[in-house]
Amino acid sequence: MISETKSSGEPAPLPRPVQPPERSHPATLREVAEAAGVSTATVSLVVNRKKGARIAEETRQRVKDAIRALGYRPNAMAKNLVSGTSRFIGLVADGVATTPFAGQIIHGAQDEAWKHGYALLIANTEGNTELEQDAIAMMLEYKVRGILYSTWFHRATSIPESLREAEFVLVNCFSEEPGTRAVVPDEEQGGRSATDILVGHGHRRIAFINATIPAPAKDGRLKGYRDALAAAGIPFDPELVLEAYPDQEGGYRATAGLLARGATAVYCYNDRMAMGLYDGLRERGLSIPDDLAVVGFDNQEVIAAHLRPPLSTVSLPHYELGAAGVRILLGIDEAPAEAPTRIHCPPVERTSVRAQAHA
Numbered sequence: 001m002i003s004e005t006k007s008s009g010e011p012a013p014l015p016r017p018v019q020p021p022e023r024s025h026p027a028t029l030r031e032v033a034e035a036a037g038v039s040t041a042t043v044s045l046v047v048n049r050k051k052g053a054r055i056a057e058e059t060r061q062r063v064k065d066a067i068r069a070l071g072y073r074p075n076a077m078a079k080n081l082v083s084g085t086s087r088f089i090g091l092v093a094d095g096v097a098t099t100p101f102a103g104q105i106i107h108g109a110q111d112e113a114w115k116h117g118y119a120l121l122i123a124n125t126e127g128n129t130e131l132e133q134d135a136i137a138m139m140l141e142y143k144v145r146g147i148l149y150s151t152w153f154h155r156a157t158s159i160p161e162s163l164r165e166a167e168f169v170l171v172n173c174f175s176e177e178p179g180t181r182a183v184v185p186d187e188e189q190g191g192r193s194a195t196d197i198l199v200g201h202g203h204r205r206i207a208f209i210n211a212t213i214p215a216p217a218k219d220g221r222l223k224g225y226r227d228a229l230a231a232a233g234i235p236f237d238p239e240l241v242l243e244a245y246p247d248q249e250g251g252y253r254a255t256a257g258l259l260a261r262g263a264t265a266v267y268c269y270n271d272r273m274a275m276g277l278y279d280g281l282r283e284r285g286l287s288i289p290d291d292l293a294v295v296g297f298d299n300q301e302v303i304a305a306h307l308r309p310p311l312s313t314v315s316l317p318h319y320e321l322g323a324a325g326v327r328i329l330l331g332i333d334e335a336p337a338e339a340p341t342r343i344h345c346p347p348v349e350r351t352s353v354r355a356q357a358h359a
Contacts, residue, residue: 027070029137035066040137041162043067047074048140050165074141089118089326090139090166094127095152101300101318102152105171108322109148116330118145136162146329148322149173154184154216171325172318174216174340182340183324187217190314190345191224191267192231194295197312197347198265199232202356203293206234207263209254209273211246221269221297244269248276255280264356265293271303274311274352289354299348310350317343 029047033040038059045053046063066072091109096102110120121144123135139147146167151157157173159180170182198206208225211218226236242257244250251273258266258277268274274296281292288294288309296304299315320343327333328341335341 027072029072029141030134032063032066032070032072035070036062038063040134041140041165044137044140044162045165048143086143086145087118088121088139088142088144089113089329090121090123090136090142090144090147091150091171091322092123092125092132092135092139092147092163093150093152094125094132096124096150096172101298101302101316102172104318105150105322105325108319108324109171109326110322112323112326116326116332118326118330132160133162136160136165140165148325148329150322150325154187156216167329169325169329169335170340171321179337181328181335181337183321183328183335184216184340184342185316185321185345186342187220187345188224188227189342190297190316191221192228193224193345193347194221194267194297194314195225195228197295197349197353198267198293199228199234201265201293201353203265204232204234205240205262205264207240207242207258207261207266209242209244209251209258209266209268209277211269211273212243212250213246218269225267244273246270247272248279251276251278252280255284259284259286259292263292265295265353267295267297269297271296271298271300271311271313274313275303275307278307288352293353293356295353304348304350307352309352312350312353313348315346315348317345320344 029040029043033043042055043063045055046060091106096105106122113120121139121142125132125135136147144166147163148169148171149163150171151173154172157170157175159175159177170180172184174182174184195206208222210222229236240261240263242254244254246269251268255277268277274294277294278288281288286292294311296311296313299313304311304313324333324341324343328335
């Protein structure tokens with residue numbers, strides 16, 4: 001018989017149960033979702049005990065089992081807030097952080113949030129749907145005061161289902177869904193302001209190089225151009241409206257067609273297009289603004305302020321879009337339910353426009 005005592009007569013220690021290896025990081029919401037075979041949004045709803053959430057009991061139990069097995073711990077701060085909300089505001093963007101001039105949306109939202117005692121939680125998804133879902137779920141877990149949902153260019157968007165679990169405001173985008181709060185640039189006013197710069201310097205034969213890509217900016221900036229001409233008593237000539245791809249190469253390729261129309265001035269859909277036009281005019285020995293006055297749109301500082309001559313343009317109000325989104329979310333500013341809130345696009349005059357000698 002094998003004795004369980006040492007030769008000294010002391011009892012031998014019982015063998016310890018084998019412990020699973022320690023995790024290198026705390027369990028995440030996504031790992032719980034993968035273990036339970038559900039979405040991160042579903043895990044978030046179970047963890048936060050969201051009332052009215054339509055989750056089957058069997059699914060709910062799978063999530064709970066996965067939470068126990070992985071040792072997942074929901075954020076204690078968010079779970080214990082008596083008010084049910086935190087001092088965080090979320091911002092989910094599809095590319096704002098990597099777009100130089102559009103990054104001002106984050107800057108504006110952050111400054112406005114701090115002003116009212118909130119911090120900004122930022123997720124840049126690069127258009128990845130799965131990452132977007134995870135980001136929104138994380139923000140719901142932190143019980144954010146609300147979420148700003150932003151796109152890097154002005155367009156219509158679909159509202160992610162999980163976004164509906166919080167108060168939200170669309171920034172630089174909009175939805176056709178009634179009652180959705182949104183804040184966007186005033187493209188029509190911007191188009192009027194760009195054209196008004198040229199009208200104000202005595203030009204009457206004013207061309208417009210528009211984009212080929214369908215977008216609210218394409219329609220709005222064209223309407224603003226036509227409205228400014230009408231207000232100045234200048235007949236609209238469809239021959240003076242060209243279309244080109246909205247980049248430097250597009251502006252360059254439009255040069256010949258523009259010159260064939262005998263315009264004295266041109267308003268370009270964006271600054272990149274104007275930059276290409278500069279190249280095309282220079283190759284032909286023409287100067288700006290003596291031979292042709294040029295106005296852009298965007299006020300992309302790395303382009304507009306550094307062209308020779310510096311480009312007159314209209315600024316996209318990205319900073320104010322972010323700030324206005326926060327004010328609307330917090331109820332400081334009212335937002336019409338029937339249409340997006342439109343933010344003024346300020347004109348920026350530089351030296352690419354000069355008064356026409358014979359107006």
